[in-house]
Amino acid sequence: MTPSTSSRRTLVKRGGAALAGLSVLRLAGPAHAFQTPTGGEVVPWLDQPEPNPVPEAIVRQLDWERLDSWLTPPDQFFVIKHYNEPALTETDWRLEIGGLVERPMTLSLADLRARARHEVAFTLECSGNTGLPFFAGGVGNAAWAGAPLAPLLEEAGARDGGIEVVFWGADAGEQTRGEVTITERFARSMSLADALGSDNLLAYEMNGAALPSLHGYPVRLIAPGWYGVANVKWLTRIEVRDSRYQGHFMARDYVTIREEERDGETVWTFTSVARDRLKSAPAKVTKRGDGYQIMGAAWGAPIAGVEVRIDDGEWRPATLGEGAGEEYAWAFWTLDWGTPDPGEHSVTSRATAADGEVQPAPDDPFLAAKTTYWESNGQITRRVRIA
Structure with missing residues (x-):
């Protein structure tokens, strides 16, 4: 199925079945709640998102026109739910580390809090953000704090043959395979090498307070540089395996399908959503x-x-503000527009990364070859009317 033949009904169905919450982060020093002056009258965008047809899945979105804090307050931070919202308590919650490990572990929240605490400012984005006409606010920035993952995995000691680490959440729901319906727990995986990355956290704080329930209380995985779906909420088990995990959210959903030409023939590639894009x-x-x-x-x-x-003018440099120089957190930018002519105008932005990468245009061949809405990082254009 190509973008031109993909129906709105299909997009709505996919949107309700699969959007997930969170992605990008970095272990750094303590994050600070920078504030951006927002004096003046906000001129509303003309191209507002369509009504959300799946509020049970896309529970909350960032309201761009209210953005005035570098750290997004939890009650304004986007929320995605794939299944239920588990009712977990600190007293009963435990985290198991098992599978192909020499020393299986069971940890309480107090055990994690007793370990070295690290904090990172990390911008989380759902990989479906801006890929659907009703989903444009699936991103937010927070200071996440908790216990580094790598030392715990090293203490558990992966056995020979262990290559994959699966992160299991407490949330679960029904999935149908042909004529069989099963109850599947939410889970995502990454290679053992990626899981041992020094930036990964078992986070129990968000912006200096305990994780809210909708953001994964009491503990969630925070994986710097990965799209939101990889940052598993309501984490209860970490399992080392000797084979690639092929659960629903690894091999069936959150999979980007791309058309490629090789030696004059069309080849379709399937890749699981992983690391964030510029x-x-x-x-x-x-x-x-x-x-x-x-x-x-x-x-x-x-x-x-x-x-x-x-409009169709030349590209003009914006001024970077809060977050400039951060590894995994967003940078705010501003452009003084002066006194534009009355009427309707379009506003487009494009980012350049420190390594020289430039955010692509929507018609870039790499993006145009996608037949799924995941990982839509093309330049974004908004429309506004000046009185």
Whole structure:
């Protein structure tokens, strides 16, 4: 199925079945709650997202026009639910580390809190964000804190042959395979080498407070640089395996299908959504006196710069603000627009990463070859009317 033949009904069905919450982060020093001045009147975008047809899955989205804090408050942070919301308590919760390990472990929340605490500012994005007409706010930035994962895996000691680590959540739901319906727990996996990355956290805090229930209380995985689906909420088990895990959210859903030409023949590739991609978005336009300012955010890689294009004009450099230089957190940017002509205008942004990568246009061949909505990181254009 190609984008031109993919029906809206199919997109809605996929959106309800599969969106997930969180992605990008880095172990660094303590994060600070930078504030961006937001004085002035917000000029609303003309192209508002369509009504959300799956509120049970996309529970909450970031409201771009309210964005005024570098750290997103939990009650404004996007929320995705694939299955139920588990009712876990600190008293009863335990985390098992097992499978192909020399020393299986069972840890309480107190055990994790007794270990070295690390904090990272990390921008989490759902891999389906901006891939559907009703889903444009699946991103947010928070300071996540908890116990580093790698030392625990090293203490458990992976046995020879262990190559994969599966992270199991407490949430579960029904999945149908042909004529068989099963109850499947949410789970995602990564290679043992990736799991041993020094930035991965077993997070129990968000912005200095205990994780809210909808964000995975009491503990979730935070995997820097990975899309939200990899950051498993309500974490209860970590399992080392000797084979690749092929559960629903690894091999069936969150899979990008891409058309490629090889030696004159069409080849279809299937890749599980994994690491975040470079992206930026205009957040809002504000009027201050007779002048206007455009503000936005860029994330997915260390940001070197952001450019903005008004209508069909030349690209103009924006000024980076809070978050500039961060490894895994978004950078805010602004552009003084001056006094634009009255009428409707389009505003497009594109980010450049520290390694020189440039956010692609929507018609970039690499993006155009996708037949699924995951990993849609093309340049974003918004429309506004100046009175």
